[in-house]
Amino acid sequence: MTDQPQGEPTSATVQVPTSERHVPVMLPRILELLAPVLEAAEHPVHVDGTLGMGGHAEAVLERFPHARVVGIDRDPQAIALAGQRLERFGGRFRAHHGTYDEVAAALALHEVGEADTLLYDLGVSSLQLDEVERGFSYRQDAPLDMRMDPTTGRTAAEILNTAEHGELARILKEFGEERFAGKIASAVLREREVEPFHGSARLVELLERTVPAASQRSGGHPAKRTFQALRIEVNRELSIWSTAVNHALDHLTVGGRLAVLSYHSLEDRITKRAMADGATSSAPPDLPVELPEHAPWLRLVTRGAEKPTADEVAANRRSSSARLRVAERTRATAPISPTGSTRPTRRR
Template sequence: MTDFPGRAADRHVPVLRDRIVALLAPALQAPGSVAVDATLGMGGHTEALLRECPQATVIGIDRDTEALRLAGERLAGFGERFVPARAVYDEILQVLQAQGRRQVDAVLFDLGVSSLQLDEEERGFAYRHDAPLDMRMDQTGGPTAADVLNTYDARELERILREYGEERFARRIANAVVREREREPFDRSERLVDLLRSAIPAASQRTGGHPAKRTFQALRIEVNRELEAWRSALPDAIRALAVGGRVAVLSYHSLEDRITKQTLAAGARSTAPPGLPVELPEHAPYLRLLTRGGEEPTAEEIETNPRAASARLRAAERTRSTEATS
C-alpha cells in the first residue's frame, strides 16, 4: 500500500463536523461518558469530540488497518481517551463486549467510502484512476470487485447495478460485462470505465455525470456488504445506547439514508394499537428525533469539501429503556 505523506489531519476534512459535535456533545458531558465512532476513518470526527468533551472516551472502530494507523497517530495526544478497535461497524456489540461495556452514551456513523480509500489510487475505489479492481475496505480477505465482475451471472450483476447503483442501464452493462469477460477477465478499472463509456448512451453521459459513478458505487457496496451490514448495525447501536444517549448518522446514498430514516422513525413512533385509551409504557417511543429530515451541508462546506455534497445527517436520542437493554 502506498504510504502517502502528511498527517491525517492535513488530508481529511470531516463532513458536518461541528453539527455532529453539537448533536452528540450533550450526551458526553459526565465523567466516564463513552462514545463510539463506528466508522473511524482518519479520526476527524473523533478528534473534534475528544476536544469538545474532555470527560469522554471514544472507541474508534474501523476495518481498515491503514485508517487505524493514521487515526492512532492523529489522536495519540489524547492518551487512553481514544481506544481503537479493528472491526466492521455491524460488530459494534461484540466490540463493546470485548471492552467490558453494555451501554454507551453516543454513537456516530459516517457511512460510505472514506477519504483515505478514495485518495489511495491502488485501492480501486476511484474511477478516474486506473487501478486494480479491488474496492475492499478490509484488504486482508474477501472477494474483490474483479471477482464480482468475473463470476456473477448477468442477472445478478444487473440486480446489484440497479439496486445499489440505481443505474438505468443495468441490464445493458451486465450483458456487456459478461460478453467482455469471456474474451479476458477484468482486473483493472480503466478497462471497466471504457466498457461503461461504450455501454451507456452518449446523451445520458452528457446529463448524468461520469458514466462509471453508479457502477463503481454498486460494486463497492456489494464487495463490502454495506447495506446488509447497515441493516443490522443501526438497530444494534440503538440497543447499546443508554437512556439520554444519542446516535448520529451521515449517509451518502439514498438506500442508506432510507434505512436510517425508517429505523429512527420506527423508534420515535408509538406502537400502541389504535383506539387504546391509555398508552402503556412499553408502547411509548424509545427515540426522540433530533433532526428534521436529513440535514444537508451548507453551500460553503460543499465548496470547501466537494465530497460532502451528497451527505445527509440524521440523529436521535434514546428516551427510555426497552426490554433488550433493561
C-alpha cells in the same frame, strides 16, 4: 467519509499528514448536537463507528476532556493511521478492527455495555478514495479491488468475472440505481469472455461505450453508479448497516444520541426507517389507551435530514451529498436478547 470520488486521487507513496488528508464532514454541527450528552455525563463513552482517519474522533476527544472514545473500522490501514493520530490521548481512545455492527465488542474495550453517543459517517472514506491501488475511484487505472478490509472477501474483479447476468444486473440496479443495469451486465459478460477484468480503466471504457450519451450528459460520469454498486456489494455495506443501526440503538444509553451521516438514498432510507420506528408508537390501532411499553422510545433530534452549509460544500466538495440524522433514546426498552433486539417495533 463520502460516497462519490471528487478530484484526483494521490498515490499512497505521497506522505501527507493524516490530519490534512481528510476534512471531517459537518463537524461543528455534529459536535453541537452531541454536546448536551457528552457535557452532562460524568465519564461519557462515545463510539465512532466509522473511524477512518480519526478526524471526528479527535474533535470529540479534544472538546470533551472527560470523554472516552472507541473507534471501529474494518480497514487495518485506517486503524493504524488513526491510532498514530490519537496516540496522545492515551487510554481515552481504543480501536476495534471490525465491521461497524460490532458495537458490543467495541464497547467492551472500555468495559461498558452502553454508549452515551454514537456517530456513523457512512460511505467510502477519503483514505480509500485517495489510495489509487485500492481501486475505489474510476478516475485512475487501478486493480479492481474495492475491499475496505483488503485481507478478506471477494474483490470487485471477482464479482465481474464470475457473477451470472441476473446477479450482476441486480447488483447494479439495486445498489447503484443504474437504469441500464441489464445492458451493462450483458456487455460485461461479453467482454470477460475475451479477457477477465483486472483494472478499472477497462471497465470505465466499457461503461463509456455502453451507457447512452444522453444519459452521460445528464447523469454524470457513466462509471459512477456501477462503481458505487460494486463497492457496496463487495463490502456488504447495506446489509451490515441494516444490522448496525439497530445494534447502535440497542446499545445507546437512555438520554444518549445516535448521529448518522449518509451519502446516498439507500443508506439514508435504512437510517430514516430505523429512527422513525423508534419514534412512533407501537400500540395496535384499536387499543383505546397507549400502554407504557408501546410508547415511542426515540426522539428525533433533527427535523428530517440536515445538509451541509453552502460554505462547507464550497470548501469540501466531498460533503455535497451528506445527510445528517440524529435521534435520542428517551426510555429503556426490553433487554437485548442473545439473538437480537426485543425492543418494540412500529406496526406497519
